Amino acid sequence: MTNGKQPNLRIPGPVPLPDDVLQLVGSQMINHRGPEYADMLDRMTANLRTVFMTTNDVYFITASGTGAMETAVVNTISPGDQVLSISVGVFGDRFREIAEAYGANVTNLDFELGHAADPEKVRETLKGMGDCKAVVFTHNESSTGVANPLEELCKVIREESDALILLDAVSSAGGMPIAVDAWGIDVVATASQKSWVAPPGIAMVTFSKRAWDAHAKSTTPKYYYDVQQYEDYLKIGQPPFTPCLPVMYAIENSLEAMVAEGIETVFARHHAIAEHTRDGARSLGLELLPEERFASNTVTAIKLPEDIDGKEFLARVRRDFNVILGGGQKSLTGKIFRIGHMGWVETAHIDEALEAAGRTLRVMGG
């Protein structure tokens, strides 16, 4: 919708970017060991803390969101540590795989696709585990459009154990509230291409005092993702490794804008556009995949009528309406479609996407 030729990209990230942000992304390179970078990093660090409602350390790392999740794991967990993985979908499974790849002894608590994690089941599992070093889970499962009840989950984990809380907030942070200090979250992992109105390329993490204590004891090998490197260089206003400048420029701008707008307003805006999307889907006679109370405020997953070929549906929406929707993943392939509404999104973007979906379904006889 930025111009006649650009498709309406409504996948749950990378998010489309407005022209002024794209212009920033295309700014000239600067010396990442010079004073401008130090100034930028300083402001970004302060603003990121504001968004996460934390006094914890925060770091910017050149990587995809999976790199942020790996950073959470390799800095806190040692081989053989007991870890509880709570998964409600593809990204929860990925967090478990990362913990397993680094030698954690993982207990799995999986919930059916489209459902949220049940805090009482988490409580039972933790009671049965004895020692648990860390709990890894996804805040917002973008593969199913489910937002886990984060505050309740954190409360239960804190009540039942001393486990670190390692949170994949890749598709929620910046669009949904995450009160890092109040809820006691030790590491939050997120990435630039979601609610931050920036391209992919920068991973962001928060790191608590408890996480640092675990870091001191962690025997997991690490180098690029060792937070000690980022901490040491932060003191001199530098990155340890050459950072992805175009994405840093965009995040700097977004963080300033979010703090200026007020983070509560940013979250309310995401909630409002999500409600608009859910209402629109229901108006088309379609059903949401998750229960309403667990429906995500950054991505909506909508069930396709049973007789509709999901692959053809996505292809037609794209061909006939220049709208790119997300499909289903793994066992949900062909059964759902997804509409992203994080970061820069207007009701017109959503209405166009829903109209394209509705008209395509009618043509296909759905």
Add this chain to the structure above:
Amino acid sequence: MTNGKQPNLRIPGPVPLPDDVLQLVGSQMINHRGPEYADMLDRMTANLRTVFMTTNDVYFITASGTGAMETAVVNTISPGDQVLSISVGVFGDRFREIAEAYGANVTNLDFELGHAADPEKVRETLKGMGDCKAVVFTHNESSTGVANPLEELCKVIREESDALILLDAVSSAGGMPIAVDAWGIDVVATASQKSWVAPPGIAMVTFSKRAWDAHAKSTTPKYYYDVQQYEDYLKIGQPPFTPCLPVMYAIENSLEAMVAEGIETVFARHHAIAEHTRDGARSLGLELLPEERFASNTVTAIKLPEDIDGKEFLARVRRDFNVILGGGQKSLTGKIFRIGHMGWVETAHIDEALEAAGRTLRVMGG
């Protein structure tokens, strides 16, 4: 020099970018799981092979250059493996640190700063080591402006051992010839912000059959940097993790341009501008740090007169001439300055930088 306000950024990366590349960097996001991405990745893969003169696998990874070096190590080396590290400076030391972080048993062969690695010393060391799993070293040490004699080093390593050759070519690849197949290099690690006329954010690696054999036996834990993930997804024209699109757009463009220009011409162009820089430095009565025959074609390291305060020199050049030069690192701090000339660089950029250096030295009484 792009316009009156932009400084002449002459550090050895990130390199400044011409306006048409910056415009590409600022292009709208696309679906990284859609057909445009698959097309782009396919062309980029073919062109990167051409530049590296190889039929080996090549991968694009969202990370800094250090991430490419870590990829080389974690995919091929297991804890306890004998590794020879050849270092001629800061980046050679970093490669050794990465190998050590992942449990390699490292034998060090270090050369004095400003000197290149001596192939005969490498031969002796390999003879004395017995079993050696891999040799890690830097092609072009940007901290000292030294280019190691790559072909000779590879020849000696191949003659004396079955060790894998893992090459840090972060600051050389794209600007200096690296005949991966002919010279038998198993993994080349490089990054976008150097000779590739692109911003930082994408690491690139080549991966040989022998490296894959080592991968099959490697017990080092890995996830984000596991080349198996990149290989599996390449088959369906996708990245395993959301890639840094703005930088991919720029590299795609640069690779097309390099192949169209002819890679021999690209390398000759880098040689010519390096000669121009070296001649210019000598005209100012200054001495190069490295011996002429090992002087890099992507960055020139120049000794400062002994009575000159190096920090003040850099600050004055910047303040008075809007030229940003590289300084010395570690024990060379304050003793040298460096001029980057890789990627997009014209003689006017170099002449301006040299004139700024010369006039500043005269003012400072050097």
